[in-house]
Amino acid sequence: MNLPKIENLRFIGIIxxxxxxxxxxxxxxxxxxxxxxxxxxxxxxxxxxLDNFELRQDExxxxxxxxxxGIFPSLVYWPATIISFRISILITFIVLLIVAYLVxxxxxxNNN
Amino acid sequence: xxxxxxxVQAGIFIIVYLFALYMWTLPFQDNKTPYxxxxxxxxxxxxxxxxxxxxxxxYLPSFLDYSYGGDNNYKPHTLWYHPPFHTDFAIISAFSGxxxxxxxxxxxxxxxAILISVFFVINxxxxxxxxxxxxxxxxxxxxxxxxxLWGQWPERFAYAFIPLILYCFYMYYTxxxxxxxxxxxxxxxxxxxxxxxxxxxxxxxxxxxxxxVLGIALAIKQRKIPFNxxxxxxxxxxxxxxxxxxxxxxxxxxxxxxKSSTPEESKHSVISRLLQWSPNPQDFVGSVPPSYFxxxxxxxxxGFLEDNKLxxxxxxxxxxxxxxxxxxxxxxxxxxxxxxxxxxxxxNRDIFILAWLISLYLVLHRDLIGKFTFLHRSLSxxxxxxFPIIVIGALSIFSLIKMPKIYRSFLKYxxxxxxxxxxxxxxxxxxxxxxxxxxxxxxxxxxxxxIEVSEWLKDNIPEDINVxxxxxxxxxxxxVWWMASYSHRVSIFFEGFFxxxxxxxxxxxxxxxxxxxxxxxxxxxxxxxxxxxxxFVERWLAFEQQNLGNHxxxxxxxxxxxxxxxxx
Numbered sequence: 001m002n003l004p005k006i007e008n009l010r011f012i013g014i015i016x017x018x019x020x021x022x023x024x025x026x027x028x029x030x031x032x033x034x035x036x037x038x039x040x041x042x043x044x045x046x047x048x049x050l051d052n053f054e055l056r057q058d059e060x061x062x063x064x065x066x067x068x069x070g071i072f073p074s075l076v077y078w079p080a081t082i083i084s085f086r087i088s089i090l091i092t093f094i095v096l097l098i099v100a101y102l103v104x105x106x107x108x109x110n111n112n
Numbered sequence: 113x114x115x116x117x118x119x120v121q122a123g124i125f126i127i128v129y130l131f132a133l134y135m136w137t138l139p140f141q142d143n144k145t146p147y148x149x150x151x152x153x154x155x156x157x158x159x160x161x162x163x164x165x166x167x168x169x170x171y172l173p174s175f176l177d178y179s180y181g182g183d184n185n186y187k188p189h190t191l192w193y194h195p196p197f198h199t200d201f202a203i204i205s206a207f208s209g210x211x212x213x214x215x216x217x218x219x220x221x222x223x224x225a226i227l228i229s230v231f232f233v234i235n236x237x238x239x240x241x242x243x244x245x246x247x248x249x250x251x252x253x254x255x256x257x258x259x260x261l262w263g264q265w266p267e268r269f270a271y272a273f274i275p276l277i278l279y280c281f282y283m284y285y286t287x288x289x290x291x292x293x294x295x296x297x298x299x300x301x302x303x304x305x306x307x308x309x310x311x312x313x314x315x316x317x318x319x320x321x322x323x324x325v326l327g328i329a330l331a332i333k334q335r336k337i338p339f340n341x342x343x344x345x346x347x348x349x350x351x352x353x354x355x356x357x358x359x360x361x362x363x364x365x366x367x368x369x370x371k372s373s374t375p376e377e378s379k380h381s382v383i384s385r386l387l388q389w390s391p392n393p394q395d396f397v398g399s400v401p402p403s404y405f406x407x408x409x410x411x412x413x414x415g416f417l418e419d420n421k422l423x424x425x426x427x428x429x430x431x432x433x434x435x436x437x438x439x440x441x442x443x444x445x446x447x448x449x450x451x452x453x454x455x456x457x458x459x460n461r462d463i464f465i466l467a468w469l470i471s472l473y474l475v476l477h478r479d480l481i482g483k484f485t486f487l488h489r490s491l492s493x494x495x496x497x498x499f500p501i502i503v504i505g506a507l508s509i510f511s512l513i514k515m516p517k518i519y520r521s522f523l524k525y526x527x528x529x530x531x532x533x534x535x536x537x538x539x540x541x542x543x544x545x546x547x548x549x550x551x552x553x554x555x556x557x558x559x560x561x562x563i564e565v566s567e568w569l570k571d572n573i574p575e576d577i578n579v580x581x582x583x584x585x586x587x588x589x590x591x592v593w594w595m596a597s598y599s600h601r602v603s604i605f606f607e608g609f610f611x612x613x614x615x616x617x618x619x620x621x622x623x624x625x626x627x628x629x630x631x632x633x634x635x636x637x638x639x640x641x642x643x644x645x646x647x648f649v650e651r652w653l654a655f656e657q658q659n660l661g662n663h664x665x666x667x668x669x670x671x672x673x674x675x676x677x678x679x680x
Contacts, residue, residue, distance in 0.1 A: 015122075015126060030209065033208035041203060053296050055296065063304075065225075066225070069307070071303070073203060081169065084166050
């Protein structure tokens, strides 16, 4: 099963919106926000990193979730012992996006 | 407009998974109050405390230290689990700005993640139809639903990693050649193994045994052992570096695993245990119900015999009793056919499934080498491998008979429809009613008044001061622990000990004095008011008047009063 590429934003967008609406209806606003948090914080940053490797689309999606739930909190935990937990979440998110950008740049450079 | 087949398949999986989540969130769709046994309380409060306090911690706060201060064998008074699992809850709770739903929903997604990993792996190895059917059947797996409800949260999620870890190892192994290889799978396996250990060490050991068995099986099948020093070295380095990130918890895993304890002697003969799939229910009385060990009750019963006849078959034959399964059960028949098909065909993908099954068998029989700890919990991984094999068995039936391809294809889809129908007829009702009725008694969940006073305690009294809750019947004392959890306050005397205690009068009086000294005292009449015996309320009212009448009343709302007891 070859899933649509991340570039197919319309399809991805429809799926995400449908999921958020579903959670809103069964669990209310906080349920919807929780689902959004999982997609945005755990899945998206790791997906952007894995997207640079030779993996199938379904592998990237599934592994980004299972890796994200381990990597993201591990990075948040230690700084949050001294700074605000919420700020640590934000910093971790930004750091992972920068890592994804750097990996992409490094890969492009190596491929050229 | 032509819709791509892959999009349709992705859509079907999303519908199945959302349906599963609808089912698994039933316990908190209408009543958004925390629930669960003692384990659930500890997991919820760890995540909630971090989010509410806006910081993580190394040393346990007072209310956690009282209960779990000794649980880390390497560094007491620190977290006994690796932090990521509960930090995940805290992250989502902080992001969503709510204390209950985000944590319980994240847990429901984690606990049902086995549907995702089984779908993914079976889809890659056997195709869409077996994958979606396995995932669909897992939605109603009582062996997963019950521990999920009881509160064995990290363990449920950790099991979802096993098929993915084995898949990464399998992909690296089967695609390896000296000219070209895919080390990315080996590196991802290292990451997944560490995260698996962070979430639940017991399951991590299960994964390691799985890799070992799969490695041996593939080495025999392929007659090659892929070994690249660079790949293996880097993969080991990833594992070791990540494993060292949380030294106290990793130390706890190592100390707990290597602790010199005399191995327990098995109560059953080796032969008897080897022939038995599951541990003996009698060895776990009081821990889990006997039905937890039954194939019919947990995996399902697709048959036409009435319950009493079904019991009769089990009782009549020692062999069936040992198998603890009814051989007229279609699910059991499909399982046997599935195993037979895998054994006869022995393609790489079949070896994968068989190695996964064998590793579970080995883990389930570790009592033979004296390792009894949490033996019954490993049984909860059974459905993850049984359902795919059952589906493979059912879908393979007509491929064993010679017939035109079109008929075979037609019959295969017919069987698939039958699997869906039988799952809905036989497995769905039990799963639905269990989830829908879970913890729906007013005695099992905090009521709004108890939540309000817990919030008040959190905001108005010092963090390390004892709070005593008086009035909750001892039978529902876990509710008091939920109040301790919700208020983040020490629960050293949080118990309805007084009236129900068997102690003599002198001991009772002494306990009461110690109990009140320096405490904040909560008189909660909300639960005992619901009991038919009015005398409980009257006795507590008299006790309150006599002992607390001269002390400062701080809170008085909805039949709950909070006093600050100041010894004169």
